[in-house]
Amino acid sequence: MKFGVVVFPGSNCDIDCYKVLSNVLKKDVDYVWHDTENIEKYDVIILPGGFSYGDYLRCGAIARFSKIMDSVVKHANKGKLVIGICNGFQILTEVGLLPGALIRNNNLKFICKTVPIRVENNTTPFTLNCEKGQVINIPIAHGEGNYFIDEEGLAQLEKNNQIVFRYCSEEGLIDEKSNPNGSVKNIAGICNKAGNVLGMMPHPERASELLLGNEDGLILFKSIIDYLERGHFE
């Protein structure tokens, strides 16, 4: 089982992802520079958070044209796993692996805080150890995390069970008050129709060690590992 963490100029959560996989979970993981073409040896590709290409034009809009992204699209189309966290989620929407777009937060400010999110779909490889409706606390840190999708797209997401996480209250209620950035229907993370590509704005890698105050994010990485070890759902 091998993980690849893609590094773009301006990535800054690549090291956090790498450390969680190597130090905390003792897994085989490489940093993969953005001009790499052959990524066949990786089972999971992680597009980490950060400010790829300085967020110029639009977050993720330049990184999407990196050489590695053609290979990431092929990797995803083979059914292999891809997870995009924050800037990685933005890149996945820009490249078309996930629908919708991440636009400026509705308060036009960069938001950095830990928020509760509710697991809406626990049948993905990334959430199979979660309970449906489980609330986990995960940090967000973004200026453009306001998820937008048109009504038709939203209907598709709902029909195909592609909404994986929503921002919620501590008790798990989905309400306006618990929506930090204006996202449509409090959406914090979605997957593609096949379920092998996940994009999420919250940062599970920043909440994966008790020493750092919170390990709620670890359940995602452990789900991926269990999925790969079993090769199927139970």
Ligand SMILES: NC(=O)CC[C@H](N)C(=O)O
């Ligand atoms: N932490 C991140 O990945 C930030 C993503 C992007 N730079 C934004 O501000 O929205």
